Amino acid sequence: MNYNQKKTLNDIKVNGKTVLVRVDFNVPLKDGVITDDNRIQAALPTIKHLVKNGAKIVLFSHLSRIKSEEDKATKSLAPVAKRLAEVLEQTVKFVPQTRGIELETAIKSLQAGEVLLFENTRFEDVKDGEVVKAESKNAPELGKYWASLGDVFVNDAFGTAHRAHASNVGISENIEESALGFLVQSEIEMLGKGIDTPERPFVAILGGAKVSDKIGVIDHLLTKVDKILVGGGMTYTFMKALGHEIGSSLLEEDKVELAKTYLEKANGKIILPVDSACASTFADVEPTFCGLDVPAGLMGLDIGPKTIELFQKELAGAKTVVWNGPMGVSEFENFKAGTVAVCESAAKLENAFTLIGGGDSAAAAIKLGFRDDFSWISTGGGASLQYMEGKALPGIEAISNK
Template identity: 60%
Template sequence: MDKLTIRDVDVAGKTVLVRVDFNVPMKDNGTVITDDNRIVAALPTINYLLEHNPKAVVLFSHLGKIKTEEDKAKNNMAVVAPRLAELLGRDVKFVNATRGPELEDAIKNAENGQVILVQNTRYEKGETKNDPELGKYWASLGDVFVEDAFGSVHRAHASTVGIPTNLHPAVAGFLLEKEIAYIGKAVSDPERPLVAILGGSKVSSKIGVIENLLKVADKVIIGGGMMFTFWKAKGLEVGNSLVEEDKVELAKEYLEKGADKLVLPVDAVVNNAFAAEGDIKTVEGNVPEGYMGLDIGPKSIELIKENLAGAKTVIWNGPMGVFEMEPFAKGTLAVCEMLANMPDANTIIGGGDSAAAVKQLGFADKVSHISTGGGASLEYMEGKVLPGIAAVDDK
């Protein structure tokens, strides 16, 4: 990796500002964390810093979207502090402010590696606009900046780009380093054959990814709801299936460009309602009127298996069907099983719904890497320069 990492800096006696991703899912109006994976993912970086005797480790993160006072109340970062303290086995000081004397005094008076968690960065209106004054202010609070929020590096915000613009050294934490190592290498320098599996509902959210992967992958397998936009482009009947009419021409282009690289499902599991009950059946080629496709069929599963044979790198983003409903989870489950049984391949799950599926279906420890950032990993796979990574100092 051509970026500086936390191994390259001396943090002894210094105040280290760390951008983490504590955007955790919650329930009961923001009082209960339902999944602490993102907190756990930040621990290696925080623990490493603490072992190297900093004055303080100051953690910045956003949580949810903030548009109203109600959003503020239910996305209060205070809920994270006790869970983080439990995981670290040490005190975490929560500062209920994003600027001003309370925050400044907490940092000034910190000692012996005090961990300080700052209130939700999005409480500041200037955060999402990368307000130069805000980035400069936050940068003035520390001596070293560590970028470790892969889930946010595709956004040019004050906490991801503004701080490192004004504070050096700006280095990568272990989580960011790992994401760059897996996803970056998979796209720019993969062990071949490289097979990409793209699911999910919409072609529009994956346009850049399909385009880029058709250039770099040996096979691109399409599944999920977006397969029906491709079926329609081939002249097949799609019934009531999800189709993006304005993307049918584009799908035709990809079919021509992709030729033998692009692999489409050959059958689908359909139903006469968007529900777990109804007249569920498997069809080949055309979806009957009044029915909608909700999963790939058994022949498509076999086709994916054939195309994965011998693959050395596999990137998967997006489920194969509506896996939340048991009758339409078979395609997604089959892909999970295939990847779990490829010990010699580098298997990468690109965050989002496919990451949720892998965890929910119990295969999390059977794949090489599950990305912590859905949007970021998609943009990375598009070959885009991500602003938060660009802001980290080069070696």
């Protein structure tokens, strides 16, 4: 996919204009306190550019899923407005509404360089206690209404780029001019560099629980990579396809034939584990190490030491590495060794372009202190996964061309 023809912030004039900016402020909250403000920090370059260039800035975001009126009590963006004001070092006006006269008046009274954040866009998914999904199902009247509030639309929320929501596609389709924010622009450039124009050898590392979650990725990447290293729960569906015993390990019985097909198609490109760290129950206990076969009564919960060695050897000398999905149950202290080792090996590669496709892998790398050792860590797990599948991203498709 080539999104280089899409307008970016540098292609539009914003002075004196009301600029609607879809950001991704879907931050973790505990008792109303933000526990990680990375997503707020990631939006700052776009917001500061608009402030500096005299725009009237209207920010909006979702926060979690809203399934009931009760959810609204704990999922307001009010704490985000407070934190944003601190890191932006200027006043951020918060409007606790998603539509109506209070919001419209506040937007009309904005001066150049001022910033306003309005309430969680997904509050529109529940009306009077009824689940209507106006935002997440892109209700035409909602996208049209939000578009009427400004002159220009900027999409800087990569985390929702794979969805057609009222707050991205709905607005884009109803406004004269739209552009990508700096964060989304960087995401597209980096994913393109890693997946579409990789320097070789190109090695992909795929983990996670299910083959079904990664079918599209495997399919697409097999045409591009030199090797795919497979770990995580999805390993055992492949091992079953090869006729190995897998004990009580995670298995997608209906995907065994598909796994066989991929192994044949791969022609040696798919590298599977040669041993596993196992346990008799899904619990953080001392591991038992098994070879290619997992005996009855045991389940594989991580790649084993021989596989770690094998994967390190396969990664040595790689010039492009794309990683998506943990190698085991990395939240268990006894079963995180595989994920840690793969993370360290990729992070320490010299003169290589290393990319993490968001989600659990990104969380693991950041937690382990390797944030600055990767070329790029995506902010959107679902969107980067869809990009890896070679599928279009509706939130970006809808943006104006240059």
